[in-house]
Amino acid sequence: MSSKYLHAALGLGLMTAFASPVLAQDAVRISQKGKQFSEKQLSLTSGQSVVFVNDDSVAHNVYTIVKGKKQDLGLQKPSEEGSIAFDSAGTYRVRCAIHPKMKMVIKVE
Amino acid sequence: MKIIVSHAKTLVIAAMVAGTTTGLATAQDSLTRADYERPTDIPFPEENSYSEAKAELGKMLFFDPRLSRENNLTCASCHNPSFAWEDAQPTSVGTPMSRLGRHTPTVLNLAWGELYFWDGRAESLEEQALGPIQAGGEMAQDLDELLVELRNVPGYVQFFENVFPGEGVTADNIGKAIATYERTLVSAEAPFDRWVKGDDNAISEAAKRGFEVFNTKARCASCHEGWNFTDWGFHDIGLGDADEGRYEVLEFDALKHAFKTPGLRNIVERAPYMHDGSLKTLEEVVDHYDSGFVKRPSLSSEMQELGLTASEKSDLVAFLQSLSSDDPAVSLPKLPN
Ligand SMILES: [Cu+2]
Numbered sequence: 001m002s003s004k005y006l007h008a009a010l011g012l013g014l015m016t017a018f019a020s021p022v023l024a025q026d027a028v029r030i031s032q033k034g035k036q037f038s039e040k041q042l043s044l045t046s047g048q049s050v051v052f053v054n055d056d057s058v059a060h061n062v063y064t065i066v067k068g069k070k071q072d073l074g075l076q077k078p079s080e081e082g083s084i085a086f087d088s089a090g091t092y093r094v095r096c097a098i099h100p101k102m103k104m105v106i107k108v109e
Numbered sequence: 110m111k112i113i114v115s116h117a118k119t120l121v122i123a124a125m126v127a128g129t130t131t132g133l134a135t136a137q138d139s140l141t142r143a144d145y146e147r148p149t150d151i152p153f154p155e156e157n158s159y160s161e162a163k164a165e166l167g168k169m170l171f172f173d174p175r176l177s178r179e180n181n182l183t184c185a186s187c188h189n190p191s192f193a194w195e196d197a198q199p200t201s202v203g204t205p206m207s208r209l210g211r212h213t214p215t216v217l218n219l220a221w222g223e224l225y226f227w228d229g230r231a232e233s234l235e236e237q238a239l240g241p242i243q244a245g246g247e248m249a250q251d252l253d254e255l256l257v258e259l260r261n262v263p264g265y266v267q268f269f270e271n272v273f274p275g276e277g278v279t280a281d282n283i284g285k286a287i288a289t290y291e292r293t294l295v296s297a298e299a300p301f302d303r304w305v306k307g308d309d310n311a312i313s314e315a316a317k318r319g320f321e322v323f324n325t326k327a328r329c330a331s332c333h334e335g336w337n338f339t340d341w342g343f344h345d346i347g348l349g350d351a352d353e354g355r356y357e358v359l360e361f362d363a364l365k366h367a368f369k370t371p372g373l374r375n376i377v378e379r380a381p382y383m384h385d386g387s388l389k390t391l392e393e394v395v396d397h398y399d400s401g402f403v404k405r406p407s408l409s410s411e412m413q414e415l416g417l418t419a420s421e422k423s424d425l426v427a428f429l430q431s432l433s434s435d436d437p438a439v440s441l442p443k444l445p446n
Contacts, residue, residue: 035334061363097363098363100223101223
């Protein structure tokens with residue numbers, strides 16, 4: 001079991017007061033719906049990953065450039081999901097290769 | 110259309126709000142109708158805001174043959190207002206009378222665009238405009254020579270100085286002026302728009318049925334969406350030629366043979382169709398989508414055999430015909446000397 005699930009399980013058992021620092025380590029879910037990402041901007045701490053879920057009726061293809069290399073989630077059909085880990089600080093532009101109007105910025109600290 | 114300087118973001122929000130409220134208040138069919146409501150103003154980017162003088166200068170440049178090497182071609186030679194800003198040829202003819210590899214797209218309604226050219230290789234209209242001036246197969250003009258040529262035309266020097274004080278005739282400013290003019294080229298209200306606004310007699314019963322097919326069984330709206338009927342995205346719709354399109358710019362498997370979804374406004378006037386001009390009529394287009402496409406790994410997952418009946422096909426064509434507007438004739442500008 002990956003550490004992110006452990007954190008999630010722990011989070012459920014803890015009081016609300018403790019929940020947010022635990023969640024900060026967690027994966028963030030971003031929905032793709034209406035050919036848009038559910039957030040235009042997102043701040044993360046390094047090591048977090050983002051799960052991109054396709055809640056649309058058409059296919060998408062999320063990608064970003066990390067250290068000059070393409071991070072490509074490939075073709076995502078409706079209800080499929082995929083994640084990208086953001087391990088180092090920086091500003092990342094995330095876009096759909098099929099629908100270039102779908103874009104968001106992720107800041108990692 | 111009234112021109113108001115605004116940003117794309119505000120516009121989209123306004124359009125969506127309008128869509129939702131009407132949708133909630135009325136029946137299902139008007140909910141889809143409302144999704145096609147025309148925007149009320151044209152978005153101009155902050156870096157290149159609108160002014161009447163800038164658009165006027167851009168229009169002169171668009172219609173000026175001095176922008177080409179042989180002084181014999183203008184932007185409008187290929188983007189001809191009489192053919193909804195296309196050239197009625199499968200692929201166009203440039204300098205020196207060479208056939209280009211791709212069909213001339215319209216320049217209507219590009220203010221709302223995201224990436225330009227069939228393969229999206231230009232990020233803005235400003236950047237795009239300088240492409241054809243220099244392209245070997247198009248106007249084949251050396252940019253530095255063009256600047257010298259235009260700086261020798263006192264009328265232009267004055268116009269540029271007016272619009273871009275302290276900067277004058279530069280390549281950037283040529284791009285900015287042309288892009289501003291292009292953003293003002295918006296197709297006028299079509300019968301379809303009058304129907305969207307509630308005039309039930311504006312389009313035929315066949316066109317109404319065609320609109321339904323377009324949004325449901327034929328799935329056209331999964332790519333041709335919104336008032337200009339495009340998602341501005343890139344798809345392989347299974348045309349048979351070897352052109353790899355968007356893949357040549359961005360190497361993702363899903364982008365092989367993918368081309369930009371064209372808007373469908375004034376589509377009757379824009380024949381022949383597709384990036385290679387290979388389909389001559391709207392009937393051929395509908396047959397292509399029904400079952401005439403090439404199946405290959407990069408084919409869009411939105412492309413499926415449709416099994417349309419003969420009447421559904423002719424209804425679709427009737428609907429597409431309702432998207433043509435009676436745009437006012439375009440007058441030629443007086444060019445400076
Ligand atoms: Cu997409």
